[in-house]
Amino acid sequence: MNYDLILEELGEFGAWQIGIALLLWLPASLDGVQILMASMTGVTPNRFRCKVSDHCVDDGQSFPENNSNFYPSIENDEFDYCKYYAPATNVDGTCNFDDTDKSIAYACNSTDDFVYDSFEMDNSFITDFNIVCDRKIFEPAVNSFFMIGLMAGSFGFGVLSDKFGRRHMLLVAILCCAGGSLAGAFMPEYYSYVFFRMIAGAGAEGCFLIPFTLSMEIVGIKEKVSFLPWVSYSTLLANFISIPLAVGESVISALGYAIKDWRTLQWVSSLVCLACAAIWFFIPESPRWLISTGKLDTARSVVEKASKRNKVVVSKYLLSAGNPEPEAQLQDGNVQADQPAKEDGQYSLSDLFHPSVRFISLTMFVCWPVITLLYYGISLSVDKINLTEDVFLSYILVSLIEIPSYVFLVLTMDIIGRKPLFVFSMLIPGATCLIAAFIDEGLLFTVLVLIGKFCASAAFNITYMYTAELFPTNIRNSAVGICSTMARFGGISAPWIAVYLPSQGSLPGWVAYTVFGGSAVIGGLLALFLPDTIGFPLPDTFEDLEEIKKKSKPMWKLNRATK
Template sequence: MSGTGELLKAAGDFGPFQKWLLVLASLPCFSLSFHQFCQLFMVPDVPHHCDTSWIRALGPNLTEEEQLNLTVPRGPSGEYEQCSMYSPVEWDLDSIVAYGLNATQECSSGWVYPADHEETLVIQNVSVHLNDVFQYSLTMGVATVFAFGDILNALGEFGRFQKWLVVLLSLPVPLTAFHMLGQLFMLVDVPHYCDTSWIRALGPNLTEEEQLNLTVPRGPSGEYEQCSMYSPVEWDLDSIVAYGLNATQKCSSGWVYPSTQTPSLLTEFDLVCDKKDLNDISQAVYMLGLLLGAMFFGPLSDRIGRRPVVLVSMLIQGLFGVAIAFVPDFYVYMAFRCVVGASMSGITMTILALAMEWVGVSYRPHAVLLSHCCFAIGQMILAGLSYGIRNWRLLQIAGSVPIFALFFYFWVLPESARWLMTKGRIEEAKKILQKAASINKRTIPPGLLEQLKPEAQTKPGSTMDLFRKKHLRKVTLIMLCTWFANSLVYYGISLNVTNFGLDIYLTQLAFGAVEIPARASCIWFLQWFGRKKSQGFLLLLSGLVCLIITGIPEDQPVVITVLAVIGKFATSASFSASYVYTAELFPTVVRQTGAGLCNMSARVAGIIAPLIRLLGRYHRAVPMAIFGSAPVLAGLLCFLLPETRGMDLVDDTSAAAPQHRSPENTNRTSENGHVKAKGGGPDKECAETTYF
């Protein structure tokens, strides 16, 4: 560590490079004041009273003042109460006027605000507690006069435009695998013992073995202790050799790593003994970044769009990913990794939404699972890259710099036309749709484009809608459990790659390789067995495999690794299924908010997973038993969800579930015949939307 300080002095403590880096790192700070205090101006107090429109059914000609006088009590100051109303009764209007109302209650049907006040977050009636956490989760939806699936029919459900878009969105995915799992190869455990160079002052000619024999105690196995040493004494060397040392203590002068040739996180920051747990804690901090990113970027992409969130997330990941390679302290390393984790959530969540909203119903799984296969390829690349580059700083740079090659996205990445429609930006949606149709060599009928206009403003979709509506509440709670269990078992297996007993690079290669058939076979599972059964059975399989591992002896590393690979197969396929299933279950106006909540649940599990590994010090079977129990329970809950195979995406929260596409919609044909099924009748076309 002292060598790093000397290098910094030689390079210059605060030269142009450091000044440039400081200025660059300070740029995001300008927006911090906005995000810190902007809510103060979004939630100003405005006059309001309970919505008592129930009395309009009895007296439709009542003036507003008469309605308030009959249904809202007055306070001590003579003003109408803002948070209470008279309880509705089943009397006629004459009886209410004659006898009046006495019983009061809290507002049960919302509030009314004067028409001269602009809309604010308060007027949108957001829960105060959720407003503190999800203040950007509101999405202003616009009802359209036809299903967006009709446009995709005319456009082509998976033409050249969509194929090009899916490939484009898959390019950053291999890099996310590096940031997710790269630390496993930067913190590989190596032999070490206490630095006992104090004895060199007494015997400068001692060999390394003689020094260890005199100053480091041996454990029950006969090996030198790694975290303790004999206490230094003021004897001469002959006395130490003759009488030996007895009193022991913890390492007080650092550690020595005799077999290490290149610096790693472990050797550079001494992450051994009392600091050993920082390895798992740093992984938990990274997962915390994923959680914060899910909380922030999910609602943000619903508000400002998919494209800007992807671009901003890529920039953050690139800058902080490279900056990690230059950190002088492990705690700074963990802080930067947290930021990188947040940006990764922004990338993965938003490219999922963008792909799902451009691709037709029959090809949604293909689009999502292709990006997941790219994540598996990234894991395989990580195994080779970490094997060839052992210096952790160079490895970090090699895994972070390639993201900058993707900034041509600024000119070529399109916005989601479906999102533009829900925001009322119809002209922009038309331009993008026409461009996509020209790339697909299709023609969208002019009459269909003319219908692409807002009809009426719908109630804004918000986080509360996920729990206020009964059908969405059940879906949300079960999917939260599903994502939690998926994430727990996935990271429980993936982060344990160094403890299965075989070569870590080969094991990582196998883990990456098995994910490709797992992700690809998921398409087949979803096609033939449906979303619900596939999700449930894959979770059950991954959990049962982990439970079996708990009973395998430690001296059977091959058996344990084979079972772990099977578990990795099942949980990878289950994770892919959950991405598709989640996007199909939630309506457009709250899709990213719902996906954000599910990601939050997964990230909570990701935070817990490395901490659960610490329980292995009490019994090695405890972590795997926990990793196996959660997916078994979640798999059983999945059978309570509705099936979404072959159904159109729902745009607002009023529908109870995704709806099957009607034969009329499916066979709607443009003048040039581009939409018509090749095989003919309605029955066949409906089947083609159900099966791939």
């Protein structure tokens, strides 16, 4: 049974495929919600202080009218809110924060009680867990632990969905994502909170990884979009599956306007995520996966239901376990029916280092973390871009900037090819980051960083699709999952390189963008040696992959590969 031949009669983008593609947008959006969850629930107050009850009666509410009267100043007209001058005592014994003794600066420590000035939220986990001053290191650790969860989810859901199927593991991913986030909303202290952030992160990665793979596997590469005749449906779905991720990031940012209590914001959004589990009742298993794992009876049932939905009739011989009849084979010979001497496509995880794919695997093990470091590193620079004074609106805009990059990919990927776009989506932001590292913040800096974010978003999307097209069906999700696991090393390091170490004076300001830019350039140069997969069906075996290597188009040509 050959799914590409079945698609010749079933159709690549009928009502059946459209319905599945739209349903898969729901779990894909959960990844975006969780990516920015901590940014919304962990907003840091602009001003705070520790209680000074040793000096006077502290009402736990008052702040100085002039910061310089109470806080020691540091460079660039900023103040050190972790230190204070002793306030004078009013007649009634209360503190006067604008009349202080500046001869000695006292330091706050983690055992002190803290008072927080009004800010964008009523509270956040920063204020509830007092993640300030000598506990400030725990703030970037929240995102790093979330990345560890993404890493576990990349590997776990990649391997398990190849073993147990896409549909069932998607349900598990949704339950992990929503359940972990929901439990985290009720945790009383920091360590249990970050534990459930890891659980939510693992599920969130599965909520994107599995829909991405499934959306590519239900279509082929021959039929074109009617109003974009050079774009295949495979390209359309593989790129548009990232749109709900950006929408999810925008939605959680918008909810921050309406819900100002961080725990309420988190449990409300988590319940909405949990409701997405209902799609399990409406989506089928991937026919391509069922065929590749020998579950032919189930695959036949899925295809028969799909044919009814698409209002077509699929020939019975195409649904048989044996080879299709000779006349059913494609005339151009590009997609061959299964032959007795051909590999059976049953591979194990160790085959990621098969000679046919070893260099591809190693190259992707470098490019994935580079792209992740670039994407999250630039995203964490939102405070430097200064798009607006509204933190929620800034996050919404920076999230929505990603969508034009996905549209750009749809319009160009089937003309230019995967490889050129993959290479330049790393080289261009590499160059912009290297330039931005050595100029002052301003309009040019903002433009360079936004160009970098545009390209990094495109690179992120190309990476998933390109990787999926370079590995045989039986290890495809495992390959994407393990590459995504490697990517999380870049994600784990991003908050430390981009924010924490420079803010502590551990690194000069130019180092972060130099690391981002230099890494991206290295990744782009390595990608020059990969084959282009444009015009080829998804490989089922290493023989198919070798055919792609031999006949992939040169990087500088715009026409489709000659197969």
